[in-house]
Amino acid sequence: MLRGVAPLALTLLLAGCQRGEPGSKPGSTPTPEAAASPERVNGDEQPAGASAFTAPPLPERPAAIDIHVHLVGGHVDELLATLDRHRISAAAVLASPHLDPDHPPPPGGDKFAGWRAANERLLEQTQAHRDRLLPFVTVEPAQVEAAELEGWLDRGACGVKLYIGHHSLHPRPLDDPGYAATFALLEQRAVPVLLHVNTVRFEDELDALLRAYPKLEVVCPHLCGSRTDLDRLERILAKHPSLRVDTSHGEGRPGVDGFTNLERERERLRALIGAEPQRFLYGSDLVTLISSGSQAEFSLGRWRGQVEANLGLLAAERFEFLRDGAGPAMLTTGEYRGLALEGEVLEGVLAGNARIWLGGCLGP
């Protein structure tokens, strides 16, 4: 199963919106941020396995819409080229104030403090590409003013990304009264909301929130935080019949753990998707970071690998991603078995369900 390439202990520092949030049980050790960098893996220079993520795009499959891309670093051109390469017609691009090294948070410990400025940057960076890059602003829902949020929506924001269900960005319960006005507005305007929820910790809060706002147009990423526990996914889907989930896997340990479990649970997940295919949406959780200098190509290769692996999970019999290797903390490029969805189910998960969720954002 494993291919003979150099160990690639991994880029945990770059993992997406699950950074520091392994699939994870309360109290488990957080993923060490900045624990490794491509330059310092095992003391080597650029790992020999870097080129392993250059597999060609999958053969014939429907064009896709990626509903989960963190646009940071202003890398719009590189992102558009990546979408072209993988036959992705459009992407929801998410304001990510805590993930952008070009705009570090102000002193004071609140890593989310720059959210308003991040929204302004996102709207500006996507201005010339709104046919393909659909901006999702982010808010601190207890702080945002209704007029402010409506202003961003009126200026072209397609949706809202919320990080408040991430355990490190969770200042109050998801169903806290302080959030009520914002959720009421999002529900009333039928705004697409991508709501990250660590459902190991906050499933009850999600339940209360969705009971209070049953018409919220929510997609809950990473199989609603349940890639490693399909019992939980099945329970959440049953409780909330209008909830949608994305299938994205970010870099590093959370992605590896998710792909590994879903390979084990392949038939069960195929059955869940087959029963209600309209509830599952493709996403890559790409974070558009590019290392400087000679590492830039390595970064772009990693983008390609992540996008293609997330497509492969849905569309291919086999796909490549990092997986556990011989020793502790060793990740090695290897193959996984994909779900190999077909026909209308595949088209829906790759794009059709996103078109419905995104509504008017995509134009005619």
Ligand SMILES: [Zn+2]
């Ligand atoms: Zn993410």
